[in-house]
Amino acid sequence: xxxxxxxSKTLRNLAIWIKQDASFCLIIxxxxxxxxxxxxxxxxxxxxxxxxxxxxLQSHSFTAWACQFPIPAMYNFANQYEIDExxxxxxxxxxxxxxxxxxxxxxxxxxxxxxxxGEYLREGANQWFTLTSSYRGQxxxxxxHLKPSGTLTPSGPHQQYExxxxxxxxxxxxxx
Amino acid sequence: MSPQSKxxxxxxxxxxxxxxxxxxxxxxVIAAYRVVQAGILTTLxxxxxxxxxxxxxxxxxELNDSFFPDLLRSPLFLRLSFLGTAAATLLNxxxxxxxxxxxxxxxxxxxxxxxxxxxxxxNDMTFVTAWWCAGWSCWFSFRIDRDPHQTxxxxxxxxxxxxxxxxxxxxxxxxxxxxxWTGEVLYDIYFVDRDFWIFNYLRDTYSSEELRxxxxxxxxxxxxxxxxxxxxxxxxxxxxxxxVGILILSSIAIFSNFLLFSVLSCLIALxxxxxxxxxxxx
Numbered sequence: 001x002x003x004x005x006x007x008s009k010t011l012r013n014l015a016i017w018i019k020q021d022a023s024f025c026l027i028i029x030x031x032x033x034x035x036x037x038x039x040x041x042x043x044x045x046x047x048x049x050x051x052x053x054x055x056x057l058q059s060h061s062f063t064a065w066a067c068q069f070p071i072p073a074m075y076n077f078a079n080q081y082e083i084d085e086x087x088x089x090x091x092x093x094x095x096x097x098x099x100x101x102x103x104x105x106x107x108x109x110x111x112x113x114x115x116x117x118g119e120y121l122r123e124g125a126n127q128w129f130t131l132t133s134s135y136r137g138q139x140x141x142x143x144x145h146l147k148p149s150g151t152l153t154p155s156g157p158h159q160q161y162e163x164x165x166x167x168x169x170x171x172x173x174x175x176x
Numbered sequence: 177m178s179p180q181s182k183x184x185x186x187x188x189x190x191x192x193x194x195x196x197x198x199x200x201x202x203x204x205v206i207a208a209y210r211v212v213q214a215g216i217l218t219t220l221x222x223x224x225x226x227x228x229x230x231x232x233x234x235x236x237x238e239l240n241d242s243f244f245p246d247l248l249r250s251p252l253f254l255r256l257s258f259l260g261t262a263a264a265t266l267l268n269x270x271x272x273x274x275x276x277x278x279x280x281x282x283x284x285x286x287x288x289x290x291x292x293x294x295x296x297x298x299n300d301m302t303f304v305t306a307w308w309c310a311g312w313s314c315w316f317s318f319r320i321d322r323d324p325h326q327t328x329x330x331x332x333x334x335x336x337x338x339x340x341x342x343x344x345x346x347x348x349x350x351x352x353x354x355x356x357w358t359g360e361v362l363y364d365i366y367f368v369d370r371d372f373w374i375f376n377y378l379r380d381t382y383s384s385e386e387l388r389x390x391x392x393x394x395x396x397x398x399x400x401x402x403x404x405x406x407x408x409x410x411x412x413x414x415x416x417x418x419x420v421g422i423l424i425l426s427s428i429a430i431f432s433n434f435l436l437f438s439v440l441s442c443l444i445a446l447x448x449x450x451x452x453x454x455x456x457x458x
Contacts, residue, residue, distance in 0.1 A: 006411060006412075006413065007411060010334070010410075010411060013330070013334065014334070017327075017331050017334075017391060021319070021323070021331070022216050023318065023319070024315065024319075024331060024335065025266055027311065027312075027315055027335060028335070031338050031342045032371065034342055034346075035341075035342045037343050037344060038342070038346055038349045038351065039345075041349050041350070041352075042327045042349060042352050042353075048442075051350075057241070057243055062243055062244065062245065065243075066293045069289075069292040069298070069304065069307075070292075070304065070307065070308070071294055071346060072304055072305070072308075072342070072343040072344075072345075072346030072347065073301070073304075073346055073347075073350055074300065074343075074346065074347040074350075074439065075347055075349070075350065075351060075361075075362075076346070076347070076349070076350020076351060077350050077353065078355035078356070078360065078361050088345030101364060102360070102361045102364040102365050103221050103365075105299065105301070105350070106298070106299035108299070109299040111239070112239060112296065112298075112299070113230075113296070113299055114226070114229060114233045114234070114293055114296070115226075115229070115230075115233070117233055117234075117237050117239070118229075118233040118237065121237050122237065126381075134353070134355060135350070135353045136352070136353050136354075146239075149240065150238075158236055158237075158238070159236065159237045159238070160237075160238045160240060161237070161238065161240065162240050163240065163241035163243070172389060
């Protein structure tokens, strides 16, 4: 009997292939689990919270963070970063010239990734980073201090920084 | 009797309704596999000058962050993983023996897993999309000698659509928030100062108020297209799916940022797998 529509045809083939090929079945299962996680993101705040922690390198362990790497996250959430040369609270915000900019994903890239690391940490000075990620009424704010811990070596200029996590805070704000 | 044991040119209609032509079908199987390897290689090499610059930065500015294990902070380990993955993928593209294909696929998957977790590369979605394609390649290389060719091509085309659907859904779900619906995020990332043909044209043509409105509708369009694509793409047929996939994925880069081809090239190649499956015999 021929299936009546493309969906039933697809599902019929899928059932046959899953029965015949365990490795195919495993990959489909992984895709299904990732898709389920993704679809839970807007309806279960704990899932979006985990993704925000992932974006800020603040998951409770490296293993918990690394397990999420197959989950695609292109241009996810409203991520912003601010950079200051002074500790948070030292300067009145009225005199603070830095403007937060949006980033596509993983706002922590503003100090770990190539061009940003080169731009903000080349001089070897202290830098304070404030990262925020917002999604459907949840907002995670993390503050980092990038503290210089080493400078010149015989082979040329070489900066070393210590990454210090100052705070991480979740807020529940009314959706716009 | 498996189709692989038939004489070249011999045709029967035993593989789930497909007219079998083992020699030609084998060529299609290998061609589909190579297209995906070419896509992964393009993905890895598209931003090679940027990666070379990144390598120089990582050699001069080190971040001691105990969150990452020592090995996953090492610039040398990052360099070796990247070069090893690129070499394995190139060898995979040229390989003529299936044993070599399996070895290269596993090596590329391992290298990309490291790149997805390394301090210097975790945020680059290039490696996540390439990782999924490498997973597809691993599975495919281990099935080449086990499945009838047409069954393998049909299965692999479905798997490629399922993977692409899930990846694009990942992009869509993260945008289901007011900051994307109002266009605020994409306005700041692209419309304010991005030097790219379409944004330069829009800035030259519209006032800043009008530009903000264009950004809102552009952002909404992205959300709707990605959502529809992510939820339903896997349901399409092989050929239609391949065409729709290539057009939509290419358009994302053409109308936003050519650097996005580093993320999308392997997915475009994966989408093209649908062209290699033949129609059923009437």
